[in-house]
Amino acid sequence: MATLQELLAQKASLEKQIAETQREERANAIAKVKAIMSEHGLTLADLSQRAAPARSAEGGTPRKVAAKYRNGETGETWSGRGLQPKWLKAALADGKQLSDFAI
Known part of the structure; x- marks a missing residue:
């Protein structure tokens, strides 16, 4: 049976191996990500975007959707x-028609 000191030494050795393996795997993952980013021309800014906004036909600036209803x-x-605004919900609850607000 192993002594406490031997077990602690084994534990330290395993923890050192685990840390080294984690560093190596992380470095490999980073290298793969960098290669993919380079291949596709991506930047860190591209990765930080939450969702791609709708773009104009030319692919430039995001396009804005025209208003269909006006108070x-x-x-x-x-x-x-999206959700109907409060002013429209209130007007519809008062008996008005959606067509009353069409632009």
Whole structure:
């Protein structure tokens, strides 16, 4: 049976091997990522983008969706995408039609 000192020495040796293997695997992973980024012309800024915005047909700047509905009192607009704004929900609850706000 191994003594406590022998087991502790084995533990230290294994921890050292684990740390070295982790460093090597991390370095290999970084090299692979750099190679893929280089191959596809990517930068760190490309990786930090959460979602790609809609782009114009030319592929340049993001395009903005035109408003389809306007609040005549305040001038607020809604494109018809996403959740309905509070002003529109309130007006519809009061009996108005969506077509009343069409631009």
